[in-house]
Amino acid sequence: MAENKKLKIVVGYPPTISAKGVPLLSQNRQFQYFNNPTFLFPVAMGTAATWLKNLGYKTYWKDCIAEGLNTEQFFEFLDEEKPDMFIFDTKTPTIKKHWEIAKVLKEKYPHLKLVLCGDHPTALPLESMQNSPIDFLICGGYHDFASVDLADALENKKEIPKGIWYRKDGKIVENGRYELKKKLDDAPIIDRKFTHNERYQKEFNLAGRPLAYIMSGRDCWWGKCTFCVWDHTLYPLGTFRARSPENVMEEVKYLVDEIGVKEIFDDCGTITVGAWLKKFCNLMIESGYNKKVMYSCNMRFGAINAEECKLMKEAGFRLLKFGLESGNQETIDRLDKGTKIEAVEPSCRAAKEAGLMVHLTIMVGYPWETKADAMRTYELAKRVMLKGYADVLQSTTVIPYPGTPLNRDAVKNRWFRDEFDPYDYDAYDMAAPVFKSPDMTLEEIQQMCNKIYSIFMDPRYIAMRLLKIKSWQDLLYTLKGAKAVLGHVEDFSRPVPQAE
Incomplete structure (x- = not known):
C-alpha cells in the first residue's frame, strides 16, 4: 500500500467550449471540432493519473470535455476539492483558449499549480510560459513519467x-527537454474504472463495445513524416520506445477480464513489426485471448507480408489503419513517408485476403498538389474501396502544426494563404485549408474532402457493405459508420471562414 502523500492532483482537460463544435483534443495527432463528437481515451494522461493515484497522491481524473462539464461546474469541483496541482494537455488550435483559462484559474485559485503539456507547448515552450501564468511546462512527450517526477x-x-520548465523568483527557467530514463513497462496499467473508460466509447471505426485505446509504443518507429506533430515534438526520431509484448498482453488481460472490453485499438503510431509482432500474436493465440477480444492498430504499407497478416488475423486482429495520405508519389516523398504508391493495393489486398478490415486515412490541400493530383488520390481511394481491398476511409485537410518540418517549410516557402497568419493558432482547427493551392479555391479543397467521402455513397460500395451484414452487431456498426460519415461531410460543408 502506497504511503499517502500531501499533494492533491487533478489530471485531465479543462472546459473547452466552442460554437464550432466539440473539440477532439485527447489522443489525437490532428485536431478538429466535430458536429458528431468522438471521444478518444488519452493514454499518457490516463497513465499519469493512475500512476499518481497508485503512489499515494490524492488524484482526480477530470476530463471536462468527455464529461461535458462547463466552466462553472469545473469551478465548483475545484472549490470543493481544493487541489494543489492541475496537469492538463493542449494542442495548437486550443492553446490560446487554454492560456486564457490558465489566467482565470490563477486569478481565482492563486495557490493552484498549473502544469501544461502537449505537442504545441513542447514545440514552443517559452511562448506558453510568456503568454500564460502556468507554473510548470513539460517539454517533450512521456507526460506520465514527467508528471510523476x-x-x-x-x-x-x-x-x-x-525537461520541466518553471518559474523562480519571477523569472522563467528554461529547463531543456524531458528525456525518458525508464522503460515503458515501468508505468502501471491504466485504471480504467478510475479514469472512466465508459466515457470514451464514441468511436465509429471500432466494432466492439466496450472499447479501449492503448499504446504499445510511443509513438512511431518510422518517425519521419513531416506533417506528424507527435513525431517531431513529443517523440522525435530516436526517442521511440515500445513496451514488451508481455506487458501489453498483461493490459489486454486486464481490459478483458476486469473491464469487459470487446475491442482494443493500439494507437502506437505504427505497431512494432517483426519479432515483436510475432511474439505478441503468439501470446494472444497461446493465451486464448484471440477468441475473447478484437485488436486493431495503425499500420504502414509494405511493413508486413501476407503471412504476417494471416498470423495477425489468427491472433484476433480485426482492423488495420493505413496512412495513404496521397495518391501521388511526389507528395509521399515530400512528406518523407517512406512508402510506395505501388505497395498500396498489394498491402490492402494481403490484409483483406487474411480476413482483416482495412481503414485508409487521406489528406488533401497540399500546397504543391493541383486539382488533377487530388483527383488521382480520389481515384486511387475509390479503386481500392470498390475492389473490396479497403472497408472504410477518412479524409481531412492537411494542417502543418508548429514544430513540424511541414510548418517550417511552409513559412520558408510562403505556402500559407496570403491572408493567413501562421500565429493565428485558432485557425489550425481544420475549419478551412491553410495552404494556397496551385489551382483550387478553399471551397474546392473542402469539396474534395467531401468528394472522397462520397465513395461511401457509391451503389457498388453500399451493395458490398450490405452483403457483409451478418448480425445485429454488423448492422449497428454500419449504421454508426454512416452517421459518422454524414457528420464528417457536415464538418467539411461549413462555410469557409473569410479573412477580415
Missing part, C-alpha cells in the same frame, strides 16, 4: 527535473 520533486522539495 514533478510530483515527487514538489512533494519532497527536490530539484525540478530536467
Whole structure:
C-alpha cells in the first residue's frame, strides 16, 4: 500500500467550449471540432493519473470535455476539492483558449499549480510560459513519467527535473527537454474504472463495445513524416520506445477480464513489426485471448507480408489503419513517408485476403498538389474501396502544426494563404485549408474532402457493405459508420471562414 502523500492532483482537460463544435483534443495527432463528437481515451494522461493515484497522491481524473462539464461546474469541483496541482494537455488550435483559462484559474485559485503539456507547448515552450501564468511546462512527450517526477520533486522539495520548465523568483527557467530514463513497462496499467473508460466509447471505426485505446509504443518507429506533430515534438526520431509484448498482453488481460472490453485499438503510431509482432500474436493465440477480444492498430504499407497478416488475423486482429495520405508519389516523398504508391493495393489486398478490415486515412490541400493530383488520390481511394481491398476511409485537410518540418517549410516557402497568419493558432482547427493551392479555391479543397467521402455513397460500395451484414452487431456498426460519415461531410460543408 502506497504511503499517502500531501499533494492533491487533478489530471485531465479543462472546459473547452466552442460554437464550432466539440473539440477532439485527447489522443489525437490532428485536431478538429466535430458536429458528431468522438471521444478518444488519452493514454499518457490516463497513465499519469493512475500512476499518481497508485503512489499515494490524492488524484482526480477530470476530463471536462468527455464529461461535458462547463466552466462553472469545473469551478465548483475545484472549490470543493481544493487541489494543489492541475496537469492538463493542449494542442495548437486550443492553446490560446487554454492560456486564457490558465489566467482565470490563477486569478481565482492563486495557490493552484498549473502544469501544461502537449505537442504545441513542447514545440514552443517559452511562448506558453510568456503568454500564460502556468507554473510548470513539460517539454517533450512521456507526460506520465514527467508528471510523476514533478510530483515527487514538489512533494519532497527536490530539484525540478530536467525537461520541466518553471518559474523562480519571477523569472522563467528554461529547463531543456524531458528525456525518458525508464522503460515503458515501468508505468502501471491504466485504471480504467478510475479514469472512466465508459466515457470514451464514441468511436465509429471500432466494432466492439466496450472499447479501449492503448499504446504499445510511443509513438512511431518510422518517425519521419513531416506533417506528424507527435513525431517531431513529443517523440522525435530516436526517442521511440515500445513496451514488451508481455506487458501489453498483461493490459489486454486486464481490459478483458476486469473491464469487459470487446475491442482494443493500439494507437502506437505504427505497431512494432517483426519479432515483436510475432511474439505478441503468439501470446494472444497461446493465451486464448484471440477468441475473447478484437485488436486493431495503425499500420504502414509494405511493413508486413501476407503471412504476417494471416498470423495477425489468427491472433484476433480485426482492423488495420493505413496512412495513404496521397495518391501521388511526389507528395509521399515530400512528406518523407517512406512508402510506395505501388505497395498500396498489394498491402490492402494481403490484409483483406487474411480476413482483416482495412481503414485508409487521406489528406488533401497540399500546397504543391493541383486539382488533377487530388483527383488521382480520389481515384486511387475509390479503386481500392470498390475492389473490396479497403472497408472504410477518412479524409481531412492537411494542417502543418508548429514544430513540424511541414510548418517550417511552409513559412520558408510562403505556402500559407496570403491572408493567413501562421500565429493565428485558432485557425489550425481544420475549419478551412491553410495552404494556397496551385489551382483550387478553399471551397474546392473542402469539396474534395467531401468528394472522397462520397465513395461511401457509391451503389457498388453500399451493395458490398450490405452483403457483409451478418448480425445485429454488423448492422449497428454500419449504421454508426454512416452517421459518422454524414457528420464528417457536415464538418467539411461549413462555410469557409473569410479573412477580415
